[in-house]
Amino acid sequence: MESKTQEEASIIKVSSLHCIDLANSDLRQLAVSLKQACPICACLDCGFFYVINHGISEELKDEVFKQSKKIFALPLEEKMKLLRNEKYRGYAPLHDQLLDPDNQVRGDYKEGFSIGVLCPKDDSRDNPFYSPNIWPDPDVLPGWRATMETFYQEALRVCKAIASIMELALDLDVNYFDKPNILGNHNAVMRLLHYEGNSDPSKGIYASGAHSDYGMMTNLATDSVMGLQICKDKDVKPMKWEYVPSIKGAYIVNIGDLLERWSNCLLKSTLHRVIGNGHERYSIPFFLEPSHECIVECLPTCQSENNLPKYPAIKCSTYLTQRYKEAHADLSIYEK
DSSP states (O other): OHHHHHHHHTEESOOOOEEEETTOOOHHHHHHHHHHHSOSOTTTOOSEEEEESOSOOHHHHHHHHHHHHHHHTSOHHHHHTTBOOTTSOEEEOTTOBOSOTTTOSSSOSEEEEEEOSOOOTTOOOOOTTOOOOOOOOTTTSTTHHHHHHHHHHHHHHHHHHHHHHHHHHTTOOTTGGGSIIIIITOOOEEEEEEEOSBOBGGGTBOSEEEEOOSSSEEEEEEOSOOOEEEESOTTSSSOOEEEOOOOTTOEEEEEOHHHHHHTTTSSOOOEEEEOOBSSOEEEEEEEEOOOTTOEEOOOGGGOBTTBOOSSOOEEHHHHHHHHHHHHBOOGGGGOO
């Protein structure tokens, strides 16, 4: 009971986040806003912010959530026919992910469906994350694939627009991140998520355990059901968790671990989790991840004699392979 009381006391109802307006043509002003949202001093703020005037229509967002609900409403037997492959494309059953093994008694109380880079079936490039996507039968879910492909491209466009602002914020050349070895051959993944049940942190039960995102950044679309919480400073004990509300017309963007490494912690990834409250909740995160060949090392503009690199250089595929493997169940458990 004492641990539960401490947990409840550590929750602040609603977080206040900065907002980036993509309709603003003054990119340098946006870069300043981005630095305010993700400063080096995590106690002042964090790597989460809202994005508005992004150009994604509400009609498209409503349709993609409508289609997302349809696939999760299928019988489990039908969903298991779309089971994810070894490259994490397709359906992930309840408890497939375990994001906080130190504090969770079992996997996350959510199911998901992942869609990666849109490529033809005969594509054979050597990439640990590159694979044809798994699609439901169009006779079962007509129009489903077209909706997902359209939303994928729109979310990618928004992420690349934010990356352009980050270039200015980090004093980089224009289109620095758009190089072939970075985002020119990206590995972005869109994931449909369906949460259910009640969470009980005192018992290690979470809709999604505490974690930071692995890649460069995440663009998150949510429904109106509260559940997402962030911890702006993970070193403060007990941790202070704040709810992030959904705002109509806005997307929630957060910095990933690779961008924190690139920027030498100037832009910080932030610990977050999802708490279930008994209501069904749906969300669609779009994870922007660089080329698997990309070497992520401290940017020249983010280091000096008095601010040496905090992380060693690492190949993107090496880092992501390890993180994905640690967080997902072995596919063999689904074999009959």
